Amino acid sequence: MSRQITPTQVDSAVTRSTQTITPLSSIRIDKDASTPIYLQIAEAIGSLLASGVLPPGYVLPPERVLCAQFGISRMTLRQAMSLLDREGLINSRRGVGTVVTHSRLRKQEQEALSFSEEIRARGGRPESRLISFELAIPTPPVRDFFELHELQKVYEIQRVRLKDGEPLALEFARLPERLCPGLERFDLARSSLYEILDQSYGIRTETCEEEISAEIPNSRQRKLLSLPARTAVLVINRKAYMEDGRPLELTRSVYRGDRYSAIIHSVRKNRSILPATGS
Amino acid sequence: MSRQITPTQVDSAVTRSTQTITPLSSIRIDKDASTPIYLQIAEAIGSLLASGVLPPGYVLPPERVLCAQFGISRMTLRQAMSLLDREGLINSRRGVGTVVTHSRLRKQEQEALSFSEEIRARGGRPESRLISFELAIPTPPVRDFFELHELQKVYEIQRVRLKDGEPLALEFARLPERLCPGLERFDLARSSLYEILDQSYGIRTETCEEEISAEIPNSRQRKLLSLPARTAVLVINRKAYMEDGRPLELTRSVYRGDRYSAIIHSVRKNRSILPATGS
């Protein structure tokens, strides 16, 4: 709101002269460092973007000028620019130049967070109350999802999830026993399930697919969530996969509709290398 | 499910010999074409990936072999590989090689679709019934969102959205008059709003931010959506921005909870050039 520099002023007064000092002049790189040059430059420019030193609309000096300034090859500089462009931080146009993108257009990859992480990210204090913990034979659809044989079992964990001491969600998580044998040894009311999996089993989830729907809560859900009358719930079914693509977790979460909403960032026009599927 | 080639077999029997014919041998590039070489290669490999000719786990020939095969420089090949890597289609590791990623780990960027597009993508027939169309003075929060002055007005469009002839959602869209003056001339029951904006005003939305929550419908919503008793609704508040970052659209959609659910793809660990914000 209180930007002193408009794009036009920047363009004419500062950018186009190679002699003038630009905000980029302050960047120093270390060619002998263990982090590659292109990363040093991308991070340096990235923090100038984040701090607002380079405002949206700012026209960067031409690549050749920057190359000379940093004493590097143009391909190396372009590797740095490519990283910034990939995240939607800058926008290069042939014959014109490179411009800092409007902050609202920066690409935010949808990030998969655990309940604890999400609550903390929203500035709350996460807690858990364990309702039940079982090692059970899965129903056929669950067994199919986990690609299990007849006799293999899954852990079924039901917890009430609290934010700042208040019930927020009811969580029913399922994990195959094969991936985390002995899970019953851990105190799931105290520790984050994702931390246990990571630290004790070396297992991390890599991608998630979530389906979000709205429902009227049943009496059990109303009781466990202390739901006021005439309140809907947000139901999130999450399928989580590991780094090698194997299914890891199948969770159904029921959130209080009056206290929680999901947030999605999306972009228009997903031009992909892959041909469109159409399903 | 019926893959004949396991990663190991591929590795030992096909990939590691530069003389043997690999599925990549079929790729032909045209150095004089208007599409750059690296794009030709990326698209060619991309379609081999999509068709399943290169199954997950398949080890690609070394870069130097491919370079020789295509008669191109290594940097050019790496530019193609970079595109594929960016979409999570392949995974390169120094000292090891490049492997085709498991299909579930392919990065799907969350895509912003209009109602019509989404219904069609799900295999349905979209329709609209116009309820009201007004040019009104916005409330202060709406005016703030659109960054308007005191007297500037916004179009307010209420429609019932149908899928295959059945009511699915109630949509309340708002657009600033300034961006699309004369919008009232168009038949919004017949044409897609996004198509009108694109074709008649040259306006496209670039990014969206959606907030999804669950509510109990009021009597008006129940009536317009022909909602059965004891059904919740999914409420989606969408903020859409144009290619230059200016706000374009503010829409509140109310979906039937028994017929619609939102789907989200997300990834774990969003390593970014930008320092973490923490808000």
Place this chain on the structure above:
DNA sequence: CTAGACCTAATGTCTAGACAAATAACGCCT
């Protein structure tokens, strides 16, 4: 005053190398 030709500056594409660093496989020695 306008239309078109020309020029300039910017990014896009590409080359043919070089060295570095990580990994895995091999062979040797114990």
Place this chain on the structure above:
DNA sequence: AGGCGTTATTTGTCTAGACATTAGGTCTAG
């Protein structure tokens, strides 16, 4: 067998150029 150093293979990083393509401005001819 088992551990350890060596070596070969592979991708990662980087260079110093070259020409192509695009956009926009300038100049000129009509």
